[in-house]
Amino acid sequence: MWWERCVKPQLQRLLRQEEAERRGNYRHMENHLYECLYDVLRSNAPARDKLPALQRYKAKLVRLHAERANKALLDTKEHDLLEGEEPSLFQVLRILKRRESRDIRQVTDEHGNTLSTFRDIAANFVTKLNRKYQHIPVDETALATLQNFLHPVCQMAYAEQLQQPITNDELLAALRAGARRKSPGIDGLSLEFYTANWETVHSELLLLLNHMFLDKHVSRRQKHGIIVCLSKSTSPRTLEDYLPISLLTNE
Numbered sequence: 001m002w003w004e005r006c007v008k009p010q011l012q013r014l015l016r017q018e019e020a021e022r023r024g025n026y027r028h029m030e031n032h033l034y035e036c037l038y039d040v041l042r043s044n045a046p047a048r049d050k051l052p053a054l055q056r057y058k059a060k061l062v063r064l065h066a067e068r069a070n071k072a073l074l075d076t077k078e079h080d081l082l083e084g085e086e087p088s089l090f091q092v093l094r095i096l097k098r099r100e101s102r103d104i105r106q107v108t109d110e111h112g113n114t115l116s117t118f119r120d121i122a123a124n125f126v127t128k129l130n131r132k133y134q135h136i137p138v139d140e141t142a143l144a145t146l147q148n149f150l151h152p153v154c155q156m157a158y159a160e161q162l163q164q165p166i167t168n169d170e171l172l173a174a175l176r177a178g179a180r181r182k183s184p185g186i187d188g189l190s191l192e193f194y195t196a197n198w199e200t201v202h203s204e205l206l207l208l209l210n211h212m213f214l215d216k217h218v219s220r221r222q223k224h225g226i227i228v229c230l231s232k233s234t235s236p237r238t239l240e241d242y243l244p245i246s247l248l249t250n251e
Contacts, residue, residue: 003208003220012188026068033061106230108238127230128239165210168202 021146040053106116107124115121175195184190194201229242236242 003204004219007191007202007204015188024063030061033057033064037061042081050054088147101231104236104242105235110239125242125244127237129244142167163214166206166213168206171202171206171209 037054038058040050043050069194106114107121109124115124138147151176160229175198178191180192182191184193187194193223212222225246225248227244227246229244232243233241
């Protein structure tokens with residue numbers, strides 16, 4: 001509860017403020033460099049003196065845009081990149097096209113009606129998924145019966161070792177082994193956030209994970225998942241043309 005209601009909201013607020021400041025600084029610097037270019041062009045200096053100044057400001061603009069364009073690489077697979085490569089126009093356009101294709105802008109329901117608003121499309125998907133994945137009755141004795149037929153896969157000598165608390169080194173090793181440049185969860189915190197701020201968050205993160213592991217306590221929100229509907233064809237029209245997959249959340 002402390003992590004979900006206090007820590008993460010404050011982190012999200014801090015990151016939103018930081019990103020807003022970065023966008024403001026970017027626009028301010030971009031406008032400043034363009035004004036410098038126009039001042040050089042409007043000046044009465046000889047052309048041979050204007051050229052070095054124009055090239056200098058142009059180089060600064062290129063570096064500024066390159067830093068901003070690096071965000072495009074977050075949605076690019078590693079095998080599509082070369083080490084030290086700057087994002088090309090082709091990559092940026094492909095990423096924009098990929099993102100646009102993920103949006104469901106129009107769909108036809110089971111009665112043949114065309115839905116184009118977000119509210120109608122979302123409501124139709126919810127109705128279909130509720131009907132498809134409705135509650136399934138479960139035999140409560142089935143799990144106990146199954147356990148009677150399972151044999152231990154390891155010696156009892158390892159049981160005590162497996163029940164030991166998670167250590168600081170184990171947690172850091174797990175973070176370093178994770179894949180980079182992957183989409184964050186719904187909380188907006190990616191793997192890079194935890195590794196970059198390890199010295200600040202490692203104590204609280206270790207305490208939280210050990211509480212979940214040793215006390216066997218997982219909050220209701222951590223048990224929730226997000227259903228994402230992926231297109232099964234190049235031109236999806238109906239709800240049947242989408243494949244729902246469930247993504248677990250770490251919030």
